[in-house]
Structure formats: C-alpha cells, structure tokens
Amino acid sequence: MIERIRDIFTESIQTKIAAADSLPESIAKAGQIMVNSLLAGNKVLSCGNGGSAGDAQHFSSEMLNRFERERPSLPAIALTTDTGTLTSISNDYSYNDVFSKQLRALGQPGDILLAISTSGNSRNVINAMETALSKDMLIVALTGKDGGEMAGLMGQNDVEIRVPSNSTARIQEVHLVVIHALCDYIDNSLFGTEA
Numbered sequence: 618m619i620e621r622i623r624d625i626f627t628e629s630i631q632t633k634i635a636a637a638d639s640l641p642e643s644i645a646k647a648g649q650i651m652v653n654s655l656l657a658g659n660k661v662l663s664c665g666n667g668g669s670a671g672d673a674q675h676f677s678s679e680m681l682n683r684f685e686r687e688r689p690s691l692p693a694i695a696l697t698t699d700t701g702t703l704t705s706i707s708n709d710y711s712y713n714d715v716f717s718k719q720l721r722a723l724g725q726p727g728d729i730l731l732a733i734s735t736s737g738n739s740r741n742v743i744n745a746m747e748t749a750l751s752k753d754m755l756i757v758a759l760t761g762k763d764g765g766e767m768a769g770l771m772g773q774n775d776v777e778i779r780v781p782s783n784s785t786a787r788i789q790e791v792h793l794v795v796i797h798a799l800c801d802y803i804d805n806s807l808f809g810t811e812a
C-alpha cells in the first residue's frame with residue numbers, strides 16, 4: 618500500500634510536468650479572454666459534475682472573495698450550488714438540463730462559460746456549451762482524455778485546456794492547478810504584476 622501511495626504522487630507529478638509543457642499557451646489565451654470579458658463588464662459562469670463541480674465552485678469563490686491578494690470582488694457564478702434549482706430542473710425536465718436552463722436565464726453575450734469535464738462527455742456540460750454558443754458567450758473548457766464531445770464544440774475564439782492524461786483523478790489534480798493559474802493571470806492583468 619505504501620508503494621501504491623507513492624505511485625499516486627509520482628503519477629500526479631508526472632502529469633503536472635507534462636501539462637507544464639503543453640498547456641501554458643492555452644491557459645494564457647483563456648486568461649486573456651476572461652480578462653477582456655471582465656473589463657467589458659461581463660462575468661464567468663462555471664459548471665461541472667462531481668469533482669469538477671467542486672472545481673467550478675473553487676473558481677467562483679476565488680473570484681467573488683479573493684485569491685492571493687486584496688482586490689475587489691470579481692463577478693462569477695457557479696451553476697452547481699443551488700439545490701432547489703438543481704433538483705427541480707432534474708425532477709421536472711432532466712439532469713441534462715441543470716446547467717443549460719440556468720444559463721438561459723443568467724448568461725449574457727460576452728460572458729464566459731467555464732465548462733469542466735475530465736472526459737469531455739458530460740451531457741449537462743455539453744448542453745451548457747450549446748446554450749453558451751447560442752447566446753454569443755465564449756467558452757473556456759477544461760477537459761482531459763481525448764477531449765470527448767466537448768472538443769468538437771469549440772468555436773474559433775473559445776479555448777480548450779486539455780490535460781494530457783486518461784485518469785480522471787490525475788486530470789482533476791491538474792485542473793486545480795489550471796484554475797489557480799487562471800486566477801493568477803486575472804489578478805496580475807487587472808491589478809498589476811506581483812512577484
């Protein structure tokens with residue numbers, strides 16, 4: 618068991634090293650479209666299932682509260698948090714609609730959808746992306762594996778950040794680093810560079 622535990626750390630580190638090689642350009646592009654959207658008075662809406670729901674909320678907390686420095690609150694909404702809305706949309710329509718139905722009400726042209734799925738194949742996240750496209754929002758997709766169906770839905774100005782791994786857990790671990798890198802990009806762009 619000790620060896621298994623060591624292997625988990627080693628795999629996580631190796632996945633992060635591979636991601637440090639392949640992802641910085643797409644993370645910078647995603648950070649810049651988020652900055653442009655925030656400067657235009659827009660916001661970031663985030664969604665995902667399971668561990669990715671936690672990631673969606675982690676991102677919105679860092680926007681609404683703070684990341685690593687004192688600065689004004691930034692506008693973000695996690696679509697994963699309102700149990701009344703989530704249960705009633707699932708009950709009356711379908712779990713596939715839980716994010717897209719909220720987005721139809723809350724999404725504005727120029728807003729960003731942060732769509733998080735390790736497989737790229739979660740139907741409710743895909744439906745949210747289709748709604749975002751129909752509302753002239755931009756999409757930042759955090760994916761893994763082969764990008765799934767989500768990879769085929771990206772518009773010209775959208776950004777997919779695909780973690781080079783086939784393991785859901787390892788992909789999630791890198792998604793968290795990506796989220797922190799996006800927060801760092803946003804804070805440094807909007808409020809000045811910090812060491």
Ligand SMILES: O=C(CO)[C@@H](O)[C@H](O)[C@H](O)[C@H](O)COP(=O)(O)O
Binds near residue numbers: 667669733734737738
């Ligand atoms: O956290 C984990 C496993 O590490 C799970 O909760 C995982 O997030 C769930 O199986 C999700 O439903 C997977 O969805 P997705 O990442 O493929 O979109």
Ligand SMILES: [Zn+2]
Binds near residue numbers: 668786
């Ligand atoms: Zn997990």
